[in-house]
Every structure is written in C-alpha cells, then in structure tokens.
Amino acid sequence: MKKAIGSLLLFVILAAGAWSQQGAEALVLECTGFLRAFFKDRFDVRVAVVSLENRSELGDLAMQKLYQMLLSRLEAEKNIRLVDLLVDVSAGSGRFNLSQAHDLDFLLDLKLVQNKSKAGLGLTVFSRLQDRIVAVKYFEQAISRGEMDLLQAKHFAFSAMGFSKLLEFESKRDLMDIQSIAGDDGQTQYYFYYPDEIIIYTARETRLEKHSQFKLKQTRPFFPVLHPEGRLLLFRSDQGLVLTAGGNFSPGAQVLTLGDGQWQEAGKVDFVPLRFLTLNQQPYLVGARYEEGRNFFKDRIYFLPFSTPAGSDGLQHRRICPAMAIDISSASGQLQAVHVIDREYAYRLYSADFEEMKPLTEKKGASLAALNGEWLAMSDHSRTSDQLFFYDIRDGGLRPVYSGKVAGEVRFIAAGNWRDSRGFWAGVRQQEDGMERLLVQFWGKGDE
Amino acid sequence: MNRKQFPILLPALLLALLASPGLRSAIKPHYGGEIVIRLNEPSSFHLNTANYSNLIFYSLIHESFFYLKKDGVITSNLFQEYRYDTAARTLFLTLRDNLSFSNGKPLTARNIQVSLKVFMTSDLFAASRLSKVVKNIRIIDGRVVIELLADQPDILSLLTAPELVVLAENEQSFSGLFFPQEWEKGQHMILRANPYYAGGRPYLDRVRVTFTDRPAPDLFLSAPGQFRDQCLEFSSGIYQNVYLCFLQPDIGQNTKIALFSLLKRFNEATGGRFRDLNSLTSDDESPIAIRIRQFSPQKTASILKTSEIKLYALSSLSSMEKDLSAFLRDTRLKIETQFIDNSEFTSFLDSAAIKYVLIDKIFQKKSPAEEKISRIVKESSFNRFNAHYLRMLSELDEARFSNSQALLTEQIARISEAVVNDGFIFPLFQKSYSLYIRTSWPALEIDYFGRPLLQKVSQAHD
Numbered sequence: 001m002k003k004a005i006g007s008l009l010l011f012v013i014l015a016a017g018a019w020s021q022q023g024a025e026a027l028v029l030e031c032t033g034f035l036r037a038f039f040k041d042r043f044d045v046r047v048a049v050v051s052l053e054n055r056s057e058l059g060d061l062a063m064q065k066l067y068q069m070l071l072s073r074l075e076a077e078k079n080i081r082l083v084d085l086l087v088d089v090s091a092g093s094g095r096f097n098l099s100q101a102h103d104l105d106f107l108l109d110l111k112l113v114q115n116k117s118k119a120g121l122g123l124t125v126f127s128r129l130q131d132r133i134v135a136v137k138y139f140e141q142a143i144s145r146g147e148m149d150l151l152q153a154k155h156f157a158f159s160a161m162g163f164s165k166l167l168e169f170e171s172k173r174d175l176m177d178i179q180s181i182a183g184d185d186g187q188t189q190y191y192f193y194y195p196d197e198i199i200i201y202t203a204r205e206t207r208l209e210k211h212s213q214f215k216l217k218q219t220r221p222f223f224p225v226l227h228p229e230g231r232l233l234l235f236r237s238d239q240g241l242v243l244t245a246g247g248n249f250s251p252g253a254q255v256l257t258l259g260d261g262q263w264q265e266a267g268k269v270d271f272v273p274l275r276f277l278t279l280n281q282q283p284y285l286v287g288a289r290y291e292e293g294r295n296f297f298k299d300r301i302y303f304l305p306f307s308t309p310a311g312s313d314g315l316q317h318r319r320i321c322p323a324m325a326i327d328i329s330s331a332s333g334q335l336q337a338v339h340v341i342d343r344e345y346a347y348r349l350y351s352a353d354f355e356e357m358k359p360l361t362e363k364k365g366a367s368l369a370a371l372n373g374e375w376l377a378m379s380d381h382s383r384t385s386d387q388l389f390f391y392d393i394r395d396g397g398l399r400p401v402y403s404g405k406v407a408g409e410v411r412f413i414a415a416g417n418w419r420d421s422r423g424f425w426a427g428v429r430q431q432e433d434g435m436e437r438l439l440v441q442f443w444g445k446g447d448e
Numbered sequence: 449m450n451r452k453q454f455p456i457l458l459p460a461l462l463l464a465l466l467a468s469p470g471l472r473s474a475i476k477p478h479y480g481g482e483i484v485i486r487l488n489e490p491s492s493f494h495l496n497t498a499n500y501s502n503l504i505f506y507s508l509i510h511e512s513f514f515y516l517k518k519d520g521v522i523t524s525n526l527f528q529e530y531r532y533d534t535a536a537r538t539l540f541l542t543l544r545d546n547l548s549f550s551n552g553k554p555l556t557a558r559n560i561q562v563s564l565k566v567f568m569t570s571d572l573f574a575a576s577r578l579s580k581v582v583k584n585i586r587i588i589d590g591r592v593v594i595e596l597l598a599d600q601p602d603i604l605s606l607l608t609a610p611e612l613v614v615l616a617e618n619e620q621s622f623s624g625l626f627f628p629q630e631w632e633k634g635q636h637m638i639l640r641a642n643p644y645y646a647g648g649r650p651y652l653d654r655v656r657v658t659f660t661d662r663p664a665p666d667l668f669l670s671a672p673g674q675f676r677d678q679c680l681e682f683s684s685g686i687y688q689n690v691y692l693c694f695l696q697p698d699i700g701q702n703t704k705i706a707l708f709s710l711l712k713r714f715n716e717a718t719g720g721r722f723r724d725l726n727s728l729t730s731d732d733e734s735p736i737a738i739r740i741r742q743f744s745p746q747k748t749a750s751i752l753k754t755s756e757i758k759l760y761a762l763s764s765l766s767s768m769e770k771d772l773s774a775f776l777r778d779t780r781l782k783i784e785t786q787f788i789d790n791s792e793f794t795s796f797l798d799s800a801a802i803k804y805v806l807i808d809k810i811f812q813k814k815s816p817a818e819e820k821i822s823r824i825v826k827e828s829s830f831n832r833f834n835a836h837y838l839r840m841l842s843e844l845d846e847a848r849f850s851n852s853q854a855l856l857t858e859q860i861a862r863i864s865e866a867v868v869n870d871g872f873i874f875p876l877f878q879k880s881y882s883l884y885i886r887t888s889w890p891a892l893e894i895d896y897f898g899r900p901l902l903q904k905v906s907q908a909h910d
Binding site: 218219220221222223224225226227291292293294295296324343345366367379380381382386409410 | 643
C-alpha cells in the first residue's frame, strides 16, 4: 500500500511539472498560430514586438518569459524575419530600442490582462507601410497559481538564454584577473594575474594544468593596498604577442612582449589598459587609471596609439565618472560602449562618443565585465547576498537574461572562454571561521 | 500570519538584521571621508606614549614593528617574513618590498635598525627587557638580523611594545597610517591618509583630531558605562595611575603627607574624576594596600602655609591643569604648578630645585603584576634608584622563573613595601578608560594596548 501511495505521489509531482506551463504555452501557441496564418501569404516580412504591457497578475519576469516563448515560436517561421527589440521589462511594461523600427514591415503590440481567473493576451498588428492597424485579436487561457509561480521563477525556460557555472576551483588569494589567448600550438593558454606574478595554465580535460609562470617586477612609486585590483590584457599585434598588466598599487602598467619564449619588458604606460582597439585604422590601447592605493578608477578613459617600446606619446583621454569597475564593449575591434559602476555602486553607460546614456534601469553593482558587444556580467553590491547578473547588450540596452546566486563575494569578473564555451570568469572570496579562500568560477552559456 | 506570531517574529527579524554585520556594507569598501577623534593635544610629533591619549595619537602617525591583537596574535605590516632561528639564537626580519614613508622616501632595513636601537636606549621597562637579551643588530642582504645573548623563543613578544615604532630620518615624514597636514594649536589637527602606508592605505581620507568638544567627536575616551544609545563601547583594558613623587631626600614627612592630603582633596573638590589608588599598581591585584593617613584641612594648611612649593606635573596630565591651578589658588597657599613636557622631564631630574612632581603611568590590566611593579621601580624611582632596588628586581626575575605564584607575590609585596617606606612615591589616583565610537562607524577593532585600529574603518555606505 505504501508503495502504491509513493508511486501515486511521484506521479502527481511529475504530472504537476509536465502540466505546469500548460496555460502559458497554450496562450503563446494560439497567438503564434494566429500570426502564422496572418503572415502565411507574405514573404520575408520584418516583424517586431514594439509594445508590451502587463495588467495581469503575472509579474515582470513571467511577462518577459511569455515574450521569449512567443519569440522563439515566431523565429521558427520561415517567412517571418523577427527582430528582438526588447531592452528590459520593468514596472509592468517593456522598453524597446525603437531606433530600428523604420526598417520593419509590421509592428506588434502585446497586452496581458486579467479576466477573472484567466489571463488574456491582446494582440494588435500594425502595418508600417499601410500606416494602420491591420489586425486585433484576443486570446484567453487559465493560468494556475502554480504555473504563475513557475513563470515567475528566476530561471528561464530556454537553456540557450541562461548562463551556468561550468567550472569551479580554488586559487591563491589576491588573484586579480584572468585572460586567455591561443598559444603558438593553437592550445588556449589561461593567464592568471597576481600582484607579483603571472601563472599560465592550459586546459586538460575539465581542469587547468600549470604551464609556466613569471614574476612581475614592481618599482617605486609603489602603493601597498588592502585590496589588490588589477587588469591584464593579452593581444596579438604586428610585434607579436603582447601583455599589459597594471594594478591599483602602481600608477601605470607594464608592457611585455613574447620573444624567444620569454616575456620581455617593452616599456610602461601611464594607465591600465583594458582593451586593444582599432580607431581610425590605428591600433590603440584603451584603459583607465586607478586611484593609487584605492579600489576605484579615476574619471578618465585613456587612448594611446600602440607601438613598442610603449611610451606615452599621443596619449589622449575622455572624461567619464570615477568608477568602481569599468569595461569596454567592442565589436569587430571597434569601441561600442563603456560600462561603468560608479562610486555610488550605480551602473552607468557611456556611448562610443562618451555621451552618458540615460540608464534604462536603475541597477546597482560592484564588478562588471563585457563579453564583446554581446553580454554583460555584473555582480551585486551587497555583501549579504551576492549574485551574478547577466545581460544581453546586443541592442545597446541592458536586458536581463539570467541571474545566479554566489556563495561569497565576487571580487572581479573577466570575460573569457573555457574550452569551447564563451562566458565570464569570476573570482569569489569566501570567508569562514576567520579563514579566507578565493574560488574561481567560470559561467558560460550552455548553447555555445 | 496570525496576530500571536507577529510580536515574536518582529524581534526575531530585528535581531537577524542587527546580527548581520555586512548588511549595510557594500562588497567593495568605500574609500573617503573623515573621522573626528577627541584627544589631548600633543606637545610635538616626537613619540611620547606616556598617557592613553598619546598612545592613541602616536599610533596614528608612527607604525609599530608588530601589533599584538586582543586574542594574542602577533602581526606586522612591515615584514613579509620574520623567523627565529633557535640554533643561531637569531631573529631575521625581512622587510616588504618597496616600502616608503609618507613623503615617498624609501623605508629601508636601515630605518628598522636605527629605530630599534633608539627604542633600546630609552628608559622604558619594555626597552630595558629587550636590551638585556639583544647582542647585536645587523643588516645582512637587506634583512635585519637580531642576534640574541641567549635563546629567547618569545623574542617577538618583546617587539610588540607600542613604543617600538619606525622613526623617519626627518620630522616631515611618517611611517603610520596618517601624517599631519594641519595643526591649529588648541583647536584641532588634520591628519591625512598615508598613501604609502605599509599595510595598505586606510579607507579614510582624513582624521580630525580635535582638542575641544567641537565638532562632536566620533571616537573619544571616557569613563566606562556611558553613551550606550549612540556609541559602541570598547573596554580598553587601560588604566592611568597618578603618583606624587618626592625627588629630594630632605623633604619632611609632614610636608609629604600634607601635600598628599591636599591633592586627595583636590580630586574630591572636582567631582572625584579619579578613583583613589591605595597600591602601586592596582588595588585589585596588589598584595598589599598602602594606606597613607591624611591630615585634616586645617593641619594641612598649617604645615604648608610657610612653605613655598613648586609642584611640577607632566604634560600628560595637562587635562587637570586648569582645575588644579584654580583649586590651589583657592587654598591661598604658596603652591605654584608647572607642567613640563614628558620628553623633557629627564633633563630636569638633575636639578636639585625639583622636589615635587606629579607623574602618571598607563598600564594594561592584562599585563602581569610583576611587570608593572618593575616598571614603576625602574621608571619612577629616578635618582633614588640604588643597588637595593637592583637586587630586589633581580630577585623578582628569579621568582618569576620559579613557577611559584606565592614567591612572586611575596616579592612584589616586598618591593611595594620598600618603595613606600622609602617615601619617594605616593600613589594618588587611578582612572579607567573606555573607548567610544559612534554607531555610524562600524568595523573598529582595538589591539591589546587599547589602541583603535583605524585602517579598515569606513563610514557605513551602501
């Protein structure tokens, strides 16, 4: 009898899981079916949702999830060229990047409402060429409380959208940055930057194996720090493989080049390079300068035409705000935007022209890193509950796609890759019983 | 939630909020800001740790070789390695690379060597203990090598004395967390964060040391058990003893007791700021009580009325200067007070004109009674120190190593008795201190010597 009850319970739990998204799925399927039929005689129509409003009992996260379910269905339609303009969802409405709206054929308006126990979805189709509303449709489905909870859950139905922790191991304390680059043998080398040395690892199966290491020479003026912070940059130039390393204990950074298998000094620069970019067909080191001995950057981004030996000829700067964290997103070697956590722990965004963009969401953080011009990872700013937030920045906005809790404090985030997965390295400090350790985690996208 | 649950849950929630130390703190600490500390005005930047206020002030601008934490752990910001070689009876100190004083000038092994030698020549008890065991101090391959006369595995604990600090070659550079930037005499002093501080620059940009009650201080010293609503209280473990010393042998016993009685009455007249002290160290730990009979006001006046007394007092007692002068003026006796700088005091000792001196000593409650009594004899017997005391101190050392508490206590009693009978030092008062910090300044710790450690103190910011 007990066995039977156990089996029944298991069945009930499984069944609840299987049916848990029935209402939402049905709503999306109905809507997709209508749009499929509406566009069936048209070819290569450019369509985007440009308005999203929520008056139902569902929360913002659930609404965003419904939106993504709809988009994934529409993307499968061969005659529809769908454009995702959603930047973020907050306070019951979606914000869209409408700068591309003039390229569209049809604009969709979605509105979620509550009709007693059912959720309703109102769809309006607007033809830009005809300059009029061409279709209005209303769908309705019951969405149970359990399904609502599931939709509200901070985890997305599409694993493709999510970042997950792919690797974790313990490192020496004071690790400040991790960068990787393909070696001459084609194997990826991982550079771990500590205040006084760099240790190079290679990947072997699911772990890192030490390849080599070299000491970094510190010179005066030297500013001892409570919290060492630093940035490492690796790139290939006409001069071969170049490494720059600088931290908050020194006013500038060392430049090293690889020759005959040895890292050799190739000058110094008066700031800490963050990116190697091409501006007006000329290679530049782009970076910022730490406030000596402290944990934040000064209010300038520096541009230095790159050559070796590195010096300071042609150094220029643009003004931003003093920053707890800075990273530069780039696409095809071109500067796209500057992402900043200011000294009040608020996220701020600067365009390629260094105009401050109005923050789309008031987001606070502590560390951040940009992965090309596509993804941004940011840590929380409160010590009690640290977490990592991942954002889609491809449309110039800040659209949350995933968040993951972190046991400890995120000390730094660096964009990179682990084997074939792109993502972010995070240095996480954990303290227990007066003992401190640093964990290195790699958060990557499962679909890449 | 029913109504009955609510009152239970609310305190529980509040408790959880209060117990969460990081609740108001951000992951990346916020650098900047100023803290206001209320201290007695120092006479100079030259190290002088004669009283608790000075002990705190000089710890802000001069870096200690080693710190002794409250839990007994010894740490250092200066040395990346310190190793004692038992076989060689040698302590090796390796400085961290690229250290600098506040003006950017290199801080080298030579500065460590010189500072150590300066400390060992001072007439402090801790210095004499160290001098007894050190044979030589050399610099070899950039390391400071301290050779000892005998095996001394606890040599490091002798180097935790708060007076052992890194001194610079000139008066414009400092090794501590902060360096002086502005001094408005009688009002305040501004200390700025030392960007080259060996342990890493502090979070604070500035410390305003105020010598008045304005602006209202964030950190201050006061008697225990006050300000519970606005401040966190740290029991410093420090007490200050005040003694009346008679430097010349020709002073009559009646004069001594009359002056002693007068000063006791001064404390009563000014609200009893100090506790009576009836022993040389502390009434709680002393094996004998020293009860000096007091004369009535009339008898005191009749004995002192014909005398012309010049009462010297150390500047570390300057907080009582105003009240004491007023009190003595009211007695209409011919007693003049003069406050002298602690650092200049030893040069006055040769003068036969100096007969009466008020001195103070600060002690850490936890330090052993035998250490305190030795300090008093060595540092406060002045020109009365003789072979008799030297022998008693040697016997005290022997008793210390005998593992017999009874023998040790007996020896402490014998020394106390001899000092009182010789009549050159009368214990007067004692004052305990607590350190208070406003609740808006979390993360303050204090060390074994009651010094606030300000390096990681930052105002709550989120």
